[in-house]
Amino acid sequence: MIRWLRPPTAERQLLPETRLSGPMPWMLAIMMVMTILAGAATLAIGNAVVRIGGDLERRVTIQLIEPNPDRLEAQRAALIVYLGAESAILHHEEVGAAELRQLLAPWLGADVLGDDLPVPVMVDAELRPGARLDVIAARIKRVAPAARIDNNAAGLAPVADLLGTIRVIALMVMVMMLAAIMTAIVLAVRGTLNTHRSTIDVMHLMGATDAQLARHFQRRAALDALFGGLIGLAVATLIIALLGQRVAAMESELTGAASLGLSDVALLTMMPLAAAMVAALVARVTVIRTLRKML
Amino acid sequence: MAAIYASDHQAASIAVSNMVIRFLELWIMALRHGPCCAIAKIMSGIVQFENVGLRYGTGAETLSDISFTLRQGGFYFLTGPSGAGKTSLLRLLYLAQRPSRGMIRMFDQDIVTMPRDILPGLRRKIGVVFQDFRLLPHLSAFDNVALPLRIAGVREREIQAPVQEMLNWVGLGERGAARPATLSGGEQQRVAIARAVIARPEVLVADEPTGNVDPDMAARLLYLFDALNRLGTTIIVATHDLHLLSRITSAEMIRIDNGRILDPTGTLRNPPGARTYRPQ
Ligand SMILES: Nc1ncnc2c1ncn2[C@@H]1O[C@H](COP(=O)(O)OP(=O)(O)OP(=O)(O)O)[C@@H](O)[C@H]1O
Ligand SMILES: [Mg+2]
Numbered sequence: 001m002i003r004w005l006r007p008p009t010a011e012r013q014l015l016p017e018t019r020l021s022g023p024m025p026w027m028l029a030i031m032m033v034m035t036i037l038a039g040a041a042t043l044a045i046g047n048a049v050v051r052i053g054g055d056l057e058r059r060v061t062i063q064l065i066e067p068n069p070d071r072l073e074a075q076r077a078a079l080i081v082y083l084g085a086e087s088a089i090l091h092h093e094e095v096g097a098a099e100l101r102q103l104l105a106p107w108l109g110a111d112v113l114g115d116d117l118p119v120p121v122m123v124d125a126e127l128r129p130g131a132r133l134d135v136i137a138a139r140i141k142r143v144a145p146a147a148r149i150d151n152n153a154a155g156l157a158p159v160a161d162l163l164g165t166i167r168v169i170a171l172m173v174m175v176m177m178l179a180a181i182m183t184a185i186v187l188a189v190r191g192t193l194n195t196h197r198s199t200i201d202v203m204h205l206m207g208a209t210d211a212q213l214a215r216h217f218q219r220r221a222a223l224d225a226l227f228g229g230l231i232g233l234a235v236a237t238l239i240i241a242l243l244g245q246r247v248a249a250m251e252s253e254l255t256g257a258a259s260l261g262l263s264d265v266a267l268l269t270m271m272p273l274a275a276a277m278v279a280a281l282v283a284r285v286t287v288i289r290t291l292r293k294m295l
Numbered sequence: 296m297a298a299i300y301a302s303d304h305q306a307a308s309i310a311v312s313n314m315v316i317r318f319l320e321l322w323i324m325a326l327r328h329g330p331c332c333a334i335a336k337i338m339s340g341i342v343q344f345e346n347v348g349l350r351y352g353t354g355a356e357t358l359s360d361i362s363f364t365l366r367q368g369g370f371y372f373l374t375g376p377s378g379a380g381k382t383s384l385l386r387l388l389y390l391a392q393r394p395s396r397g398m399i400r401m402f403d404q405d406i407v408t409m410p411r412d413i414l415p416g417l418r419r420k421i422g423v424v425f426q427d428f429r430l431l432p433h434l435s436a437f438d439n440v441a442l443p444l445r446i447a448g449v450r451e452r453e454i455q456a457p458v459q460e461m462l463n464w465v466g467l468g469e470r471g472a473a474r475p476a477t478l479s480g481g482e483q484q485r486v487a488i489a490r491a492v493i494a495r496p497e498v499l500v501a502d503e504p505t506g507n508v509d510p511d512m513a514a515r516l517l518y519l520f521d522a523l524n525r526l527g528t529t530i531i532v533a534t535h536d537l538h539l540l541s542r543i544t545s546a547e548m549i550r551i552d553n554g555r556i557l558d559p560t561g562t563l564r565n566p567p568g569a570r571t572y573r574p575q
């Protein structure tokens with residue numbers, strides 16, 4: 001790679017070395033910030049969607065609402081036994097009466113909640129990944145007909161939908177930015193080809209091959225893209241770090257779910273390199289196609 | 296002159312081995328296909344034009360019915376009034392242009408129908424002095440002269456000495472670092488000539504190569520061409536300068552006017568003492 005970026009003098013002498021000058025690398029840097037941010041958003045929101053779809057969906061709350069205390073107690077006991085025996089339930093935990101009262105107090109007022117007011121039984125359970133909620137629910141209904149099963153994620157479904165949509169949009173923005181970057185490179189290469197047209201003619205007449213000329217342009221485009229990509233990455237990292245701080249400060253489970261894993265960070269870090277490679281390829285194709293029209 | 300090519304043992308030995316190889320080729324050909332075929336190859340020449348016409352755009356033909364053969368190792372002057380079509384003819388020779396009609400063979404290749412990707416290989420065998428020099432403005436005189444070698448992939452340490460020697464020969468040994476824009480017209484022309492001959496081409500095409508230099512320098516440059524010619528390079532020089540014509544006694548002359556070769560039926564006029572040139 002290094003050798004390729006720093007060719008022997010002979011190759012460098014062929015055309016004027018104009019890289020890292022002019023607005024091109026800076027424009028690429030700006031576009032790369034956008035691209036990396038869009039990429040980060042795609043990945044982070046993707047993580048959130050997975051988290052909601054996975055963790056939250058697997059957590060259910062079972063409520064027993066039964067006015068008759070005896071029947072309530074009987075069903076509670078049956079439910080606990082069943083949950084303990086069911087292999088699709090990873091673990092379960094009954095929410096204690098005291099805790100429940102605390103939860104309810106703000107709604108009903110502490111004085112109303114005497115010992116005589118029947119408090120429902122609540123059990124939190126976590127399903128084994130891949131377990132089917134409807135099957136489990138049917139079985140629970142059989143042992144405890146008074147059970148009402150709440151899927152925590154059910155309430156989050158619209159949020160998950162929204163996140164999914166935002167994710168698709170972020171992905172589209174990223175793809176469009178990449179397309180814009182490639183177009184910019186094509187235009188820049190064509191411009192340079194025009195500027196150096198007479199030089200290229202002379203070099204052709206001296207027996208330079210299209211590949212020789214293309215190598216020069218593709219190296220230049222790759223260096224521009226790499227430079228722009230690294231600057232873009234630095235700026236984008238700053239923005240993401242700032243945003244991450246704000247999100248952490250919110251201490252919300254939902255926003256916390258939208259985080260970047262190590263592999264995501266690695267992927268984003270690779271983007272400048274990928275951009276350089278794509279830029280080289282685009283430049284090569286552009287140059288060869290243009291040169292082929294000459295004699 | 297000896298300093299440039301002859302002291303270079305490599306050059307001499309390459310020239311000799313080229314001749315030996317060529318001789319062996321002809322010998323094998325004579326054995327295989329009979330002597331007539333070998334003679335035909337010698338006679339067919341390195342460049343053949345047959346009824347070549349060239350038209351720029353949709354106007355009248357700039358060149359018409361051009362037919363001639365250049366012998367390998369020959370020295371040719373192309374003369375004719377301004378606008379006669381000398382540069383146009385040379386452009387066909389250095390493969391900057393395909394003809395509108397007719398047949399051109401060079402290096403045993405049909406130039407009209409050949410695929411584009413063999414062009415670089417053929418062009419590396421041709422040295423060109425352009426009428427308007429066409430030096431690369433961003434390169435120093437040294438790098439301009441070194442360009443054909445670099446394009447051909449010659450290693451850097453094998454470039455320094457020959458290029459410097461060539462610059463010395465054309466009287467620009469001290470100006471190697473200068474950009475073309477800072478050189479006089481004659482100096483630029485000498486850089487262009489050095490660039491054309493540095494890679495010891497098989498064919499040298501020079502378009503008014505002495506138009507901007509004093510008579511002494513012109514004689515010196517012509518001597519360079521002559522030396523190259525003795526090493527086997529076929530040379531064709533377009534010029535108005537009648538003094539030049541008399542300097543190379545072995546040279547043949549092609550005269551064109553109005554896009555046609557003059558005296559198409561008879562013998563072309565030659566410099567005193569030279570062979571006669573017969574168009575095909
Ligand atoms: N690229 C071109 N497009 C159109 N016409 C051209 C082109 N190049 C040359 N011509 C025309 O072809 C004719 C021959 O031009 P050419 O340059 O070959 O002449 P020349 O013999 O080299 O003249 P000079 O001695 O002045 O250099 C001229 O009439 C010129 O106008
Ligand atoms: Mg001319």
